[in-house]
Amino acid sequence: xxxxxxxxxxxxxxxxxxxxxxxxxxxxxxxxxxxxxxxxxxxxxxxxxxxxxxxxxxxxxxxxxxxxxxxxxxxxxxxxxxxxxxxxxxxxxxxxxxxxxxxxxxxxxxxxxxxxxxxxxxxxxxxx
Numbered sequence: 273x274x275x276x277x278x279x280x281x282x283x284x285x286x287x288x289x290x291x292x293x294x295x296x297x298x299x300x301x302x303x304x305x306x307x308x309x310x311x312x313x314x315x316x317x318x319x320x321x322x323x324x325x326x327x328x329x330x331x332x333x334x335x336x337x338x339x340x341x342x343x344x345x346x347x348x349x350x351x352x353x354x355x356x357x358x359x360x361x362x363x364x365x366x367x368x369x370x371x372x373x374x375x376x377x378x379x380x381x382x383x384x385x386x387x388x389x390x391x392x393x394x395x396x397x398x399x400x
Contacts, residue, residue, distance in 0.1 A: 277310050280320030281354070284337060285329040296333055300340055307344040317347055319376075321354030329366050341375035349376045 284299050291298075310317045341349070353367055370376045 275313060275315040276318050277306055277313075277315045278318045278320060279306060281322045282319070283322055283325035285333050286325035296336070300336055303337075303340055307340070307347060307349075310347055311344065317349040319349070319351035321352050323351055323354070323370075324366050327365055334366060334369075338370070338373075338375065341370065345375065351376045 282299050282303070284296060286295055288295055306317065309315070351367060351370075353365065367376070
């Protein structure tokens with residue numbers, strides 16, 4: 273049995289017109305809170321898709337997120353790709369960049385929806 277923290281739809285890179293704060297900074301603080309909680313309770317981290325709001329995120333926005341993931345590189349962080357309009361096509365996605373650099377884990381051939389996992393993901397996550 274494993275312990276997990278599940279969250280979804282962070283839409284990092286979004287610039288909501290109705291928000292008065294800096295949305296990305298707010299999301300980074302929330303992610304850090306989640307990562308600290310996972311570390312404290314020995315949990316894996318599962319993100320259910322739409323980590324990014326758009327596939328063409330600027331480096332100015334991406335670098336703080338990368339630095340946060342690097343800070344918690346001892347955690348097992350898994351994510352699936354969300355809508356193409358948010359996380360992008362697999363080969364051009366900022367999510368794919370995070371996978372290639374080893375900051376998040378995922379079975380590249382997996383097309384699970386987050387509601388059901390493929391057999392390979394179940395095995396890796398210890399789900400029966």
